[in-house]
Amino acid sequence: MVNSNLKGRRLQHWLADRIFDAIGPAPVRIVIGSDVYQRPGVAAQFTVRIQDGKTLFELLRDPEIGFGEAYSAGRLRVDGDFVEFLVRVYETMKEPRWYARAASKWMEFVQDNSPSKARQNIHRHYDLGNDFYKLWLDRQMLYTCAYFPNPEMTLEDAQISKMDHVCRKLQLEPGETVVEAGCGWGAFALHMARNYGVRVKAYNISHEQIAYARERAREERLEDRVEFIEDDYRNISGRFDAFVSVGMLEHVGPAHYREFGDVIHGAVGDSGRGLIHFIGRSYPLRFSRWIRKRIFPGAYAPTLRQAMDVFEPHRYAVLDVENLRLHYARTVEHWLDRYERSSGKVVGMYDDWFQRAWRLYLAGSIAGFRTNTLQLFQITFAGPRCEKIPWSREHLYQKSPCIPAMS
Amino acid sequence: MVNSNLKGRRLQHWLADRIFDAIGPAPVRIVIGSDVYQRPGVAAQFTVRIQDGKTLFELLRDPEIGFGEAYSAGRLRVDGDFVEFLVRVYETMKEPRWYARAASKWMEFVQDNSPSKARQNIHRHYDLGNDFYKLWLDRQMLYTCAYFPNPEMTLEDAQISKMDHVCRKLQLEPGETVVEAGCGWGAFALHMARNYGVRVKAYNISHEQIAYARERAREERLEDRVEFIEDDYRNISGRFDAFVSVGMLEHVGPAHYREFGDVIHGAVGDSGRGLIHFIGRSYPLRFSRWIRKRIFPGAYAPTLRQAMDVFEPHRYAVLDVENLRLHYARTVEHWLDRYERSSGKVVGMYDDWFQRAWRLYLAGSIAGFRTNTLQLFQITFAGPRCEKIPWSREHLYQKSPCIPAMS
Numbered sequence: 001m002v003n004s005n006l007k008g009r010r011l012q013h014w015l016a017d018r019i020f021d022a023i024g025p026a027p028v029r030i031v032i033g034s035d036v037y038q039r040p041g042v043a044a045q046f047t048v049r050i051q052d053g054k055t056l057f058e059l060l061r062d063p064e065i066g067f068g069e070a071y072s073a074g075r076l077r078v079d080g081d082f083v084e085f086l087v088r089v090y091e092t093m094k095e096p097r098w099y100a101r102a103a104s105k106w107m108e109f110v111q112d113n114s115p116s117k118a119r120q121n122i123h124r125h126y127d128l129g130n131d132f133y134k135l136w137l138d139r140q141m142l143y144t145c146a147y148f149p150n151p152e153m154t155l156e157d158a159q160i161s162k163m164d165h166v167c168r169k170l171q172l173e174p175g176e177t178v179v180e181a182g183c184g185w186g187a188f189a190l191h192m193a194r195n196y197g198v199r200v201k202a203y204n205i206s207h208e209q210i211a212y213a214r215e216r217a218r219e220e221r222l223e224d225r226v227e228f229i230e231d232d233y234r235n236i237s238g239r240f241d242a243f244v245s246v247g248m249l250e251h252v253g254p255a256h257y258r259e260f261g262d263v264i265h266g267a268v269g270d271s272g273r274g275l276i277h278f279i280g281r282s283y284p285l286r287f288s289r290w291i292r293k294r295i296f297p298g299a300y301a302p303t304l305r306q307a308m309d310v311f312e313p314h315r316y317a318v319l320d321v322e323n324l325r326l327h328y329a330r331t332v333e334h335w336l337d338r339y340e341r342s343s344g345k346v347v348g349m350y351d352d353w354f355q356r357a358w359r360l361y362l363a364g365s366i367a368g369f370r371t372n373t374l375q376l377f378q379i380t381f382a383g384p385r386c387e388k389i390p391w392s393r394e395h396l397y398q399k400s401p402c403i404p405a406m407s
Numbered sequence: 408m409v410n411s412n413l414k415g416r417r418l419q420h421w422l423a424d425r426i427f428d429a430i431g432p433a434p435v436r437i438v439i440g441s442d443v444y445q446r447p448g449v450a451a452q453f454t455v456r457i458q459d460g461k462t463l464f465e466l467l468r469d470p471e472i473g474f475g476e477a478y479s480a481g482r483l484r485v486d487g488d489f490v491e492f493l494v495r496v497y498e499t500m501k502e503p504r505w506y507a508r509a510a511s512k513w514m515e516f517v518q519d520n521s522p523s524k525a526r527q528n529i530h531r532h533y534d535l536g537n538d539f540y541k542l543w544l545d546r547q548m549l550y551t552c553a554y555f556p557n558p559e560m561t562l563e564d565a566q567i568s569k570m571d572h573v574c575r576k577l578q579l580e581p582g583e584t585v586v587e588a589g590c591g592w593g594a595f596a597l598h599m600a601r602n603y604g605v606r607v608k609a610y611n612i613s614h615e616q617i618a619y620a621r622e623r624a625r626e627e628r629l630e631d632r633v634e635f636i637e638d639d640y641r642n643i644s645g646r647f648d649a650f651v652s653v654g655m656l657e658h659v660g661p662a663h664y665r666e667f668g669d670v671i672h673g674a675v676g677d678s679g680r681g682l683i684h685f686i687g688r689s690y691p692l693r694f695s696r697w698i699r700k701r702i703f704p705g706a707y708a709p710t711l712r713q714a715m716d717v718f719e720p721h722r723y724a725v726l727d728v729e730n731l732r733l734h735y736a737r738t739v740e741h742w743l744d745r746y747e748r749s750s751g752k753v754v755g756m757y758d759d760w761f762q763r764a765w766r767l768y769l770a771g772s773i774a775g776f777r778t779n780t781l782q783l784f785q786i787t788f789a790g791p792r793c794e795k796i797p798w799s800r801e802h803l804y805q806k807s808p809c810i811p812a813m814s
Contacts (some may be wrong), residue, residue, distance in 0.1 A: 151798060155547055282724040282791070304725055308712040317689040317779055321728035328795060372724055372791035384779035385687070389733060391558060397804045 008053060013037065015056050022063055025093035028085070033058060046088070047079040064100055068290030083336075084358075086367035106285045111298040113253030115232045119205050121298035122251060126206035130185070132349055136338035141185035141212070144247035144277065144327040145376045155334040158327075163191040166244065168396050169275050169320065169380045171198040171388055177288040179203070179267050181233040182248025184224070186213025193225040200226045201240070203233055223399040233263055240267050243274030249307070250279050250299050257302070257309035265314045270385040273319075277330070280304065280375040295361045301374065311381055320380040320393060328376040329369035336362040414476035415460065420444065422463050422666035429470055435492070441462060453492040454734070458482040471507055479764040489766075490743075511693045517781030518659030518705040522639045523770060526612050528705035529658060531729030533613035537592070539756055548592040551654035551684065552735040552783045562741040565734075568600040575803050576682050576727065576787045578795055584636070586610070586674050588640040589655025593620025594634070599651075600632040607633045608647070610640055613684040642671055646679040647674050657686050657706050664709070664716035672721045672744065677790040680726075686735070687711065687782040702768045708781065718788055727787040735783040736776035744771040780805030 008249045009235055016030050016037035018187065027305065029038040029044035047400035050056050055075040059066040070076035078085050096104070111121065130141075137143055138155045165385055166188070174197030183202035184188050186209070192198050204210050210230040217223045221298045233248065243264050252260050268274060279301040286292075287299055304321065312320060339346070339362055368374035436451035437444040439460065442600045446453055458465050462482040466473040477483035485492050492495045503511070537548075544550055553565035554572045561741035575596070583585065590596050590609035590693065593616070599605050608673030611617050617637040624630045640655065650671050659667050675681060686708040693699075694706055711728065718725060746753070748771055751760040775781035787797055 060772045144714065147799075149799065149801065267794060283722045302714065303719060305712050305715040305719060308710065308715075312690050312710060315690045315779060317730060317732075317782055318728060319730045320785075321725060322800065323724060323726045324799060325724075374721060375724055377725075377780050391733060392554075392556065393800070394556065394804045 009035065012053050012056060015053070015060050018060050019056070019063075019243055022060075022094055023089050024094055024148045025087045026092045028089070028117075030056075045080060046085040049077045049079065051075040051104060062100070062103075064094060064096060064104075064288050065290050065293065068288070068357070068360055071352050072294070072350065076227050082175065083333075083363045083366045085368075087370050090367050090371045090373050094198070100289075104289055107289050107292055108120060108286060113251065113256055113298050115234060116230065117298065118251065121296075122205050123207070124297055125295065126184075127208045128133070129349070130208055130212050132346070133185075135342040135345055136335050138334075140187040142187050143184055145324055146325065146331040147327055147332075148330055155331065159187070160191075160333070160356070163188050164195075165276065165396060166246065166275055166378070167192060167196050169378065170242050170244060170273065171390055172198050172242065174198065177201075177239075178242045178244060179236055179238065179240040181236065181243070181245040181263070182251070183213060183228065183290050184247070185209050186216055186228060188244075188246060189213070189215060189226045189228070190220060190222055193222050194220065198225075201229065201236075201238060202226060203229050203231055203236055205230065205232055234259065236263055238267070241272060243268045243272060245275075246277040247308075249276055250280070250296070250301055253298065253300055254302055254306050254309070257306065258313055259312055261310040264310065264316075265383075266384060270314075270383040271385050271387065273380070273382040273388055275378060275380045276307075277376070277378045278302070278307070280307065280377040282372055285373075291361065291364075294357055300322075304377065307377070307379065311379075315384045316381045317384065317386075318379055318381050319389065320360055320378075322378045324376040324378060325369045325374060328374070329366050332362055332369065336366065374396060416442065419460050419463060422460070422467050425467050426463070426470075429467075429501055430496050431501060433499045435496070438443045445522075452487060453495070454486040456484045456486065458641065469507070469510075471503060471511070471695050472697045474766070475695070475701060475767055477703060478767050479701070479760050481759065481763060490770045490773045490777075492774050493771055494777050497774050497780050507656070507696075511696055514696050515693060515707070517697060518665055519629065520658065520705050522641060524705065525639065529612050529701075530614070531704055532702065533591075534615045536756070537619050539753070540742055540753055542749040543742050545741075547594040549594050550591055551740040552731055553741075554731065554734055555662055555737055556688075557735060559722040562738065563740050565738070566594070567598075570595050571602075572803060573604050573682055573684065574599060575655065576785065577649050577651060577680065578797055578802075579605050579649065581605065584608075584646075584648045586643055586645065586647040586690070587641065588650070588652040588670070589658070590616075590620060590635065591654070592616050593623055593635060595651075595653060596620070596633045596635070597623060597627060598652075600629050601627065607638060608632060608643075608645060610638055610643060612637065612639055613731055622703065636706060641666065642672055643674050646675070646676065650675045650679060652682075653684040654687070656683055656717075657703070657708055658704065660707055661709055661713050661716070665720055668717040668720055668723075671717065671723075672790075675790060677721075677792040678794065679764045680789040680793050680795055682785060682787045683717070684783070684785045685709070685713075687714065689779055689782055692780075695800075696770065698771075701764055701780070711784065711786075714784070714786065716784075722791045723788045724791070724793075725786055725788050726796065727785075729785045731783040731785060732776045732781060737782070739769055739773045739776065743773065746798075 012032060025042055027042055027045040029047050031047055031049045055070050069124045133141060138159045140159060142159040146155060147162035148158040149161055176198045178192055178198050178200045180189050180200060181201040183204045183371060189202035193200050198378040207230060210228050211227045217226050281303050283299050284303055341353055358388055409552040427446045432449055434449055434452040436454050438454055438456045462477050465476055540548060545566045547566060549566040553562060554569035555565040556568055583605045584606050585599055585607045587596050587607060590611045594610035596607040600607050607637060614637060617635050620635045624633050671681060688708050688710050691710055750762055
């Protein structure tokens with residue numbers, strides 16, 4: 001018994017060392033019961049408490065899934081600032097090995113982005129219930145990167161600033177027509193119609209979001225200027241002056257970027273213009289399998305090179321690319337803060353597992369945007385015959401007409 | 408004789424029709440002697456006067472070279488605004504056929520961008536004599552796209568604005584070190600040292616330009632802060648805070664972009680930042696063979712996708728891409744205007760052929776930037792561990808400290 005215990009602890013020690021190998025020189029100590037493992041020469045700032053040897057083993061067997069699963073199940077806890085811990089691990093973590101890359105590729109194959117699968121993927125995330133999202137998003141329910149002209153601005157104002165920033169990049173003028181692919185709960189479509197006098201056709205395949213957006217349009221008496229359509233972006237019909245898509249490309253899938261470009265060309269032709277806003281990468285990397293399994297099935301964040309598949313075939317000129325990754329870190333900090341303050345309600349709506357899983361997703365997103373792991377790109381583009389090319393970008397930095405008082 | 412004349416004219420008519428086929432519905436009439444050819448239903452705004460049937464034949468046999476050669480030799484003239492004529496032809500011209508594409512590819516192979524060939528290529532263009540360039544560039548001899556915060560600004564001020572725009576994008580601070588690849592006549596390196604307090608190492612393989620730049624550094628007593636080095640960018644040595652290259656990527660060649668990225672990484676590592684400014688495309692297209700034969704041997708303007716070869720392998724994050732193509736059109740309008748006013752001197756320095764060839768090059772560049780044919784990209788990037796990521800781009804739009812009076 002003593003002997004087997006000793007063997008068990010030796011194995012545990014060996015397993016802990018393998019974890020240290022994987023996460024590199026991050027300042028982390030591992031605690032299992034009363035056993036403490038620490039890398040010699042590394043001053044630990046964070047303590048990872050692991051419930052038992054089995055969890056430790058699962059963590060090592062498949063860290064990409066294992067960490068998220070153990071954390072969500074409460075079998076792994078982290079002492080210290082959780083976001084900061086993830087930042088340090090992201091910075092020093094080794095690349096996934098070949099079998100992890102193969103498994104990741106396989107998952108991408110299984111979670112394809114065909115119209116029917118896309119509907120399931122979107123349903124799983126965006127139809128969790130509007131009440132859940134109301135707990136931690138801004139009043140207008142924008143679930144994409146905000147823009148903070150001043151980092152201390154409130155989230156509510158920063159979301160309005162973001163909408164203005166995009167409208168200005170698009171140079172919208174009263175009487176013009178806009179098509180929006182992936183409109184969330186409708187705030188941006190309504191903002192464009194209300195504040196810039198354009199007519200908008202907005203598409204989304206999330207049933208809950210479209211229902212909410214239509215209700216808001218009715219309340220604001222904007223139904224005659226904003227049409228919300230529960231359909232796939234591939235079915236966009238009609239002709240418009242401008243195309244816009246904020247936070248949808250992540251759900252299109254790289255195999256469909258050319259098709260997405262064809263849809264844009266069908267909508268605005270050679271003389272139109274547009275903007276796409278999406279989470280991107282500075283090098284090709286899939287989302288972790290845990291994120292795709294538990295949070296965002298079928299999601300993918302492209303590099304700029306990959307995103308060019310949308311524009312090049314139709315000779316669309318890229319006019320402007322802005323990387324707002326620090327703004328997304330700030331946005332998710334607001335979300336996580338509100339989320340933590342509502343965590344009791346989240347547990348009540350779902351359960352502890354769900355509450356922890358979404359905390360990990362939000363904290364991991366902040367860490368990704370703070371490091372070089374995740375980027376946020378806004379690409380403004382114009383057709384080869386577009387006559388509305390802005391002379392410079394100076395007009396983006398005038399005082400916003402839509403925020404009454406800067407906070 | 409009458410018969411053969413008739414045959415000749417029938418052939419001429421047929422040849423003119425083939426030219427109309429190639430240039431599409433551009434509003435052009437062709438005149439050869441007393442014969443006028445016009446496309447039915449097209450109201451001609453421009454008259455192309457062709458000296459003889461032989462020129463017409465050469466134009467048709469290989470228009471990509473033939474037009475430039477005939478124009479330079481004075482065997483082809485255009486009545487009407489020459490730039491506007493080129494704009495209309497660019498807009499409607501058909502794609503080159505397979506043999507033209509093959510010839511173009513072959514030329515790219517022959518005019519490679521190895522260190523020794525690069526030196527020849529650069530010598531042929533940039534060592535034409537500083538006195539020639541002084542005739543039509545601004546006082547500081549900047550031979551790259553200017554930045555006009557206001558389109559009516561003078562060229563001199565717009566070049567200063569451009570330098571400030573780049574310095575602000577780089578967030579230069581006193582005491583920092585910068586390496587410049589392709590420094591022209593040295594104006595920008597001197598501007599950075601003088602106005603932003605940085606130390607600069609600037610590389611160029613044009614002997615005439617380096618000699619001029621060194622003289623200017625001596626005159627301005629900036630030799631201790633700016634070192635001009637007559638060498639290939641591939642031989643950059645040392646470690647710097649920032650990398651900058653304005654108008655050199657066009658001479659690097661797509662086969663060398665990864666190597667160029669390695670040079671950048673060697674110079675600024677993971678924590679540095681930089682900017683490259685270059686003529687680009689919205690779709691892959693080589694420069695015309697005439698431009699490569701007569702004006703810019705070995706030059707190539709990449710798409711953004713191709714340019715990503717510089718950044719992706721080292722995981723550099725693209726922070727900002729600005730397309731300044733309208734500013735380059737405006738810049739070359741200034742150059743062409745000054746050039747025309749000095750055309751007598753150009754003929755004196757060279758000859759009529761040269762004077763016409765360079766007029767075509769300048770006018771064609773304006774047309775390219777006005778249409779969707781040529782783009783001008785400024786890409787700001789940062790290494791994966793760079794800590795100097797600007798919060799927003801608002802600081803680029805403050806009043807410039809370096810232009811005393813806006814014109």
